[in-house]
Every structure is written in C-alpha cells, then in structure tokens.
Amino acid sequence: MKMTLIFMRWFVGLVLNQKKTKMDRLEKLQLGIDIVEGIKWYQGRVANQEKQRKAFLNAFGSSGKTTHNIEIYTMCITRLEERYTKLINQL
Secondary structure, three states: HHHHHHHHHHHHHHHHHHHHOOOOHHHHHHHHHHHHHHHHHHHHHHHHHHHHHHHHHHHHOOHHHHHHHHHHHHHHHHHHHHHHHHHHHHO
C-alpha cells in the first residue's frame, strides 16, 4: 500500500512538473528519495520471486512465470536507477 502511494505521488509529480519549467532542489531531493524507495521495493520483490522460483523448481521442476517476473522487476530497477542517475546529475 505504501509503495502504491509513493508511485502515485511520483507519477502526479511527473505530470505536474511537465507544466513547470524547473523543479526546485527540495523537490528533486524528495523525488530522489522516492526513487530509491522504489528501487528497494523492487529488490525485495526480486528476492521474494527468487525464493518462489526455488520452491517451484523443487516441487514441480518449472519456474517460467517467476523467472519472467524477475526479469520484469530487474528492468524496472534498471529504469529507476537510470532515472535516479539523471536526477542526481541535475543537482
């Protein structure tokens, strides 16, 4: 629930900031904190999916869906890290 609120605030911030010409330093720092929290959340999801994948491999010998989820979460982490790097370079 907390992550949903963070991402909603982040998305609304992106929409509102399209109208602004420039974010102030405090807004950039807050967005950076939100991005780092998002990265940590996805890393937790990857760890959880790794545990599920191991359990499926032991039980059924297949882990297709969990492997797919791990790949998707890893792409999300990569994208958030790129966004964070871009934001930090603007400071």
